[in-house]
Amino acid sequence: MNEAQGSMRIRRVGDAAAVIDIAGDVTADSEPTLMSAYEDATDQGCKRLLLNFGGLEYMNSGGIGMLVTLLIRANRQRQELAAFGLNRHYREIFELTRLDEAITIYESETSALAGGTR
Amino acid sequence: MTPVAWPARRLAAFEIASVPGNERTARTRVAQTVAACGLSPAQLDKLGTAVGEATMNAIEHGNRGRPELPVEFQVFQSGDEIVVTISDRGGECNAGGAEASAEAPDLARKLAGEQSPRGWGLLLIRHMVDAMDVITEGERHTVRLTIRGHESDE
Numbered sequence: 001m002n003e004a005q006g007s008m009r010i011r012r013v014g015d016a017a018a019v020i021d022i023a024g025d026v027t028a029d030s031e032p033t034l035m036s037a038y039e040d041a042t043d044q045g046c047k048r049l050l051l052n053f054g055g056l057e058y059m060n061s062g063g064i065g066m067l068v069t070l071l072i073r074a075n076r077q078r079q080e081l082a083a084f085g086l087n088r089h090y091r092e093i094f095e096l097t098r099l100d101e102a103i104t105i106y107e108s109e110t111s112a113l114a115g116g117t118r
Numbered sequence: 119m120t121p122v123a124w125p126a127r128r129l130a131a132f133e134i135a136s137v138p139g140n141e142r143t144a145r146t147r148v149a150q151t152v153a154a155c156g157l158s159p160a161q162l163d164k165l166g167t168a169v170g171e172a173t174m175n176a177i178e179h180g181n182r183g184r185p186e187l188p189v190e191f192q193v194f195q196s197g198d199e200i201v202v203t204i205s206d207r208g209g210e211c212n213a214g215g216a217e218a219s220a221e222a223p224d225l226a227r228k229l230a231g232e233q234s235p236r237g238w239g240l241l242l243i244r245h246m247v248d249a250m251d252v253i254t255e256g257e258r259h260t261v262r263l264t265i266r267g268h269e270s271d272e
Contacts, residue, residue, distance in 0.1 A: 025142075028236075058166075060141075060167070060170050060171060060174065061174070061236065061237075061238035064238045065235040065236035065237070066235070068229070068235035068236075071229060075229065089160065089163040089164070093242065096245050097225060097238060097241070098226075099225065102229065
């Protein structure tokens, strides 16, 4: 296993939302972990998934591809994806890839939880 | 091709084995090398992303994941300009200019299933540095990344 592989912990917040706390590196190798967390949240009936990037150390193009795959699955399930905790570098990458048009970005967990469905 | 401003001082030369994951080592080595070169924190992040992506391409595509083939790095400084070269053995396979012919990634098309979810590497590289040049000489394929230390961090 890549020693820098990221971790993803899921937290239920409210009736139909969950936070996935991301830490470490996010690469293509992270896909099984993220998809497992996503499936857990979906099985619990979550319609809103908040990705917490506060613990992110590094994300590469493989990680971005993985987020696109997650988006495709969430769209099929009519779930909303949102994100918070991105630093300036990764906000810029979200803008560059236009991920910010598909994943609502918030400044904090508080504002993300307060945000409604689009 | 963007010319290198000479005279340029070589700060480091090293190589890594073509093993997925070793791009982390390359990013760390380059970051350590240029730490005192006057780049802003934002530029260091950008250079790290560009080096990581170019290294992954060299490992996966240029050297086809063969661990016995090295990816070779050199880091130069000339004035406020930092140049990083990343070389693999995929020159003959890249004779047509794979970088130039790669389809531009489009999120809407990817979400519609018309493109693979992947394929973001070249887009990231081109936007993270001031110049990206590709040099192919026989089997040697080199990506040269240039970043200029003029950006403010506001």
